[in-house]
Amino acid sequence: MKRIAIGLAAMLLACCSGTRPAASRTDAGPVIGVSLLNLSNEFIVMLSRSMEKRAHELGVRLVVNDAERGAEKQVQQVESFIAQRVSAIILNPCEVEASSPAVEKALAAGIPVINVNSETRAAPTAFIGSRDEDAGRIAMEYIAHRLHGNGNIVMMHGFMGQAAQIKRDQGAREVLARNHGLHLLAAQTAEWDRAKGMSLMENWMQSYGDRINAVFAQNDEMAMGALIAIEQAGRKGKIVVVGVDAIADALEAVREGRLDATVYQDASGQGTAAVDAATQIVRHGLYEKQVLIPFQLVTHDNVGQYLQAH
């Protein structure tokens, strides 16, 4: 029994070690280390795929690691990139503060760092991303337009304290402050989660009845949850629902006329730009300090072009 277990473990190890160093061997082209926030998130998966695609086109090699939301793990991954002497590091930071040591260590070792999608306190060589305030602003402006500047809104937050939650909230509140006819009835976290968003919406409809005119969910998962709750309560068409991220499900719902709008965050644009920047730095030493990929409003009118992109 014990021997079988040890044998299995040895086989597993052999498998793992068989695949890893192959990627880091520098026989052709520069190697770029990539540490991603979390590969169990659809958006990050899209980001990762676009990077692989672009790297293949440019003839550079990527070593992609998943930090699984752990900043500590991310720092370790960057340390091993430094040890492997990669040419550049693309970092998709887990946290503003806690991922900063990763940036500082790589820069101290003379390896350029490109932050993608979110920021760290420590300044990287270059930043590629979008401004989350814009997502909140675009979504809330659309709601203001749909309600003709008058009505009651509920807002679903992401995980409290995360950069995306804080900034999407800021952007949304800027618009609310400018439109005195818009009233924020309630704001609560549903932790980016569809099931939680659905329960929260059910509870809100109980609490506020017909008074809710619009829902702004800070991501599409929660927006989809809210949408299902609204449809099951037979209130569809009476409440405007808007999300952010333009995941496949949400785009489909926009096409079907169920979801009113979502805000497209260009994962493949960010991934492509990040690999471009890294390659330029390595090959030519030329780069732009900051590349902002704009958010775009997706409604029934223009959803076709985004569906093709998927």
Added chain:
Amino acid sequence: MPSRADGAPSPEKSFVLESNAGPARQSRVTAARRKPWPAEATLAIAVALLMAALSLLRPNFLNLANLVNVFRQISINGILAVGVTSVLLTGGVDLSLGSVVALSGVVAASFAHPAQHAVFVPVALGILAGAACGALNGIVVTRGRVAPFIATLGMMTAARGLALLLSGGRPVSNLSPSFTRIGAGDVASVPFPVVIFGAVGLITWVMLTRMQLGRYIYAVGGNENAARASGLHVRSVKMAAYTLCGAMAGLAGVVLASRITTGQPNAGVGYELDAIAAVVIGGTRLSGGAGGVGGAMLGALLIGVINNGLDLLNVSSYYQQIVKGLIIVGAVWLDRSKQK
């Protein structure tokens, strides 16, 4: 394990020890005689008081639609709580519940696209996936003699990985209406998930209180050595408990996937802790041998009422977390201090 939890004298345990490994049935009879006021009654009163208070603060809390709402929202945690009760009664634990929910949801959703299979196929496969995870937990715990905490911790990680692998890290959507009706439909205005929760609770209650397997589960948790000495096949009893628990997690995963109309590989994070909290609030000991499924269902109801009530009152999410934490610890503290 803190010595306090182990050292607290449980009536059943001490009886079994005194009587030098007597049959399990006897120990339970004595336990019932010594505890004239069941934990379930206290909990039911607590839930009723809480509901009364909420209905004073928010008159629309007590309307029928909202009560239906509360029950629908607790059904998934409730099914998990009912399932994990048996495992906790044997003195084990199952930390893999949330990941198994995600895995079975992804499995079910993968077979639930429109015009693909009859609706029972995804449902059965989802439950089967859960049962397989549970059985594997049971094998590792009984054959490998790995501590349940570790064995199910491993499953928690592995099942999540498998769910992500099968789904490619993206939600599995476009499900058939007959599948999504499980989560959205109702029977005589009682939502399906609530019916399933009730049925699962009733079956498990019968199993635990009226059937031999149930008596064995209590006996193993009360005193494993005594149970073994009196000729009980402890391994099979534990296998049954873990497999049943896994199957119910699978069922919960199917209901969740149907309710949110996708199989989400990220779903269910932390569900195991809510389920275990519900069971423990309901009076079941983490050390095993004492408690029951009625308490677990009331525990799930208590958590659901708190969630719903705090949302209705628009309490900030920071306070919500603090309040929930206090109530979990407070409920168990009260229960234990009565039993001293």
